Amino acid sequence: MRIRSIRVRLILMFMLVVTIALGAYAVFASQITRDRFQHYLDNGQTNDQGLISQIQAIYHQHQDAQRLQALIEQSATQNKVRTLVINPNQLIVADSASKLVGQTLTIPLFLTLESTNAGKPPLPEAPFPPGRAVRIMSTDGRIVASGPPAPLTNTNFIDSVNRALELAVLVAGFVAFILAIMLSGTILKPVRALTRAARQLEQGNLTQRVQIRRLDEIGDLAHAFDTMADSLERSEHLRRQLLSNIAHELRTPLTNIRGYLEAFQDQVITPDPAVIASIYEEAMLLSRMVTDLQDLALAEAGQLRLQRVHIALEDVITKAINALSLQAENKKISFSANIAPNLPLVEADAQRVGQIMRNLLNNAIKYTPEQGEVRVSARALQKEIQVSVRDNGMGIAAEHLPYIFKHFYRADTSRTRETGGSGLGLAIVEQLVCAHGGRITVESYVGQGTCFIFTLPIASSSKAI
Incomplete structure (x- = not known):
């Protein structure tokens, strides 16, 4: 896999995030475990010292054997560790199991107790679960045998917790790696499809498409x-x-x-x-x-040179109508003009604006039947003048309107060059209007006629005519 591919980078970033998260969790969990375990040990030592103080008080001051026995049984139940109390002469004065009171604690007896509470059979009736040590305390304040784990065992416990956390991190990292591969494959599958389609386009296959339906x-x-x-x-x-x-x-x-x-x-x-x-x-x-x-x-290409001057649109419109009046008369088409009075001047190329008008009027004459009418109107808007050329000819179907300004496009394909023109007139009109900073639109309904509407910006600091 290439290191610069998106898939590799996604996998690496995903793995990095997971590793950092798991590493932080492992450190935090290890520290918490260590602190809580140390707290447990400290509490155990504190409890032992408190228990020894109570044993000494009961034994030396009250000399109450029953009370001492009850205290030891309660402590053993709470800590789940068999507990014995001996005096300085090694005589057992209390036993949480109530079996060895009055006997002398010898080494063989001690070994028997250890083996019994380690799960061996000498005393199968022992009330505590196997694997627990025996706790032996002396009335003089000593702890002869400690029930809780030794310091080495504590260290081993913390190490085992750390090893478990490390294993969890490794397993989670492996799972994250597999998931990263699967997820990156899901993400990159459409990207690869796009790449293949782009290469097909590069080779000239312009029909290539990608069938991807996703909402992302x-x-x-x-x-x-x-x-x-x-x-x-x-x-x-x-x-x-x-x-x-x-x-x-x-x-x-x-x-x-x-x-x-x-x-x-x-x-x-x-x-x-x-x-x-x-x-x-x-x-x-x-x-x-x-x-x-x-x-x-x-x-x-945006390279058409315009000779911009302040012109009156009324004059340009009138000249265009006069230039095509004979052609309209030959088809018995009437011209009418509705130009608002006092129109502001526009800053435009008079020759090009005349070309726009002639092309639109010529187009209207061609597609208007005999006895038809072509109406031209002009009015001032806020920052521009709007001119419309409307006819009552055959109209243009809706499916042809988006392409009406394309080169050589004819809505009526049955028309020839003699009857339908070259197909460049409207394309030139659109480009000339845009070159002047205006807009052109068309409205048409089949059987009712067509209306071309274009705008030209009003000249700055112009005066009405």
Whole structure:
């Protein structure tokens, strides 16, 4: 595994956190255990000294054998250790088991007691569990045999606790390692899928998608990837379509010009004024298309130069309507203008704004039937002027509206270059409006007509006309 991979880093970070947590727990638990055990030993020593003081008081001052016997039995029950009391002559004066009172404590008897309470059979009727030592105290204040574990046993107990904690840390660390591998695999599985899909995109497979449905950051990343892939696929499709459309749009006038020239060369036709005018029209069409493509490329690259001056939109709108009035009259389409009085000036390129208006009006004329109407309106908003061009033509279906400003896009695919234009007009309009800092939108309903609305910022410190 590579040390720089996310999986390795996730495992290492997870293990580091678990190790630190378990290490802190082990240190804390070990210290607590040591303190509590020492407290237990100190309490045991204190209790022993108190018991010895009571034994001496009862034996020397009160000389009450029954009371002494009751005290020893109570202490043995509480500590679960068989307890004997002897006098300086080694005579047993009290026995918590009530069996050896009056006998002399000899070495064989002591060994018998130790073996009995260690679980051996000499005295199977012993009331205490096996494995416990015998506690023997003297009336002169000495502890002859101590019941609690010896200091070496205490150390061994603490060491055993530490070893148990170390084992717990190792086991927990191993489990954490396995869980880290499993969890990292779950996290990184979609990441690997995204990596594979990205490599497929790099190799040109723009149809590649990742089927990840999660409601976390990985899911958001997968959704963003699929959205990016969709955008790239659409862009590639539009690019190919653009090249195909350019080739098609250029091929038609070039073919016509070539046909006329070959006919001249073969003397099939003579170059009369009508033929020359037709060739000139085709050449002008090519020129306009090349100019439109150049303007569009410059505008999309943000390099279109605008000659900004303070202009009155009313004059620009009027000139555009007059320029296309003859074309509208030929289709018996009426123009009407509703321009609010005293419109503020806008800082814009008059030629480009005129181009916007002509393209929109020309588009409205093409898609409005005879006896139709095209209405132009303009009004001032807070910081901009809004211009709308509305027709009562065939309208545009809702599924076509998102693409209406794309290059060479025609909502009505049945229209030819002669009837539907080159498909660049609206794309140029959008770029020119955006270059001026404005916005353009379209509203359309099939069978009712279409309305294009664009805005231009009001010039700073402008005066109303």
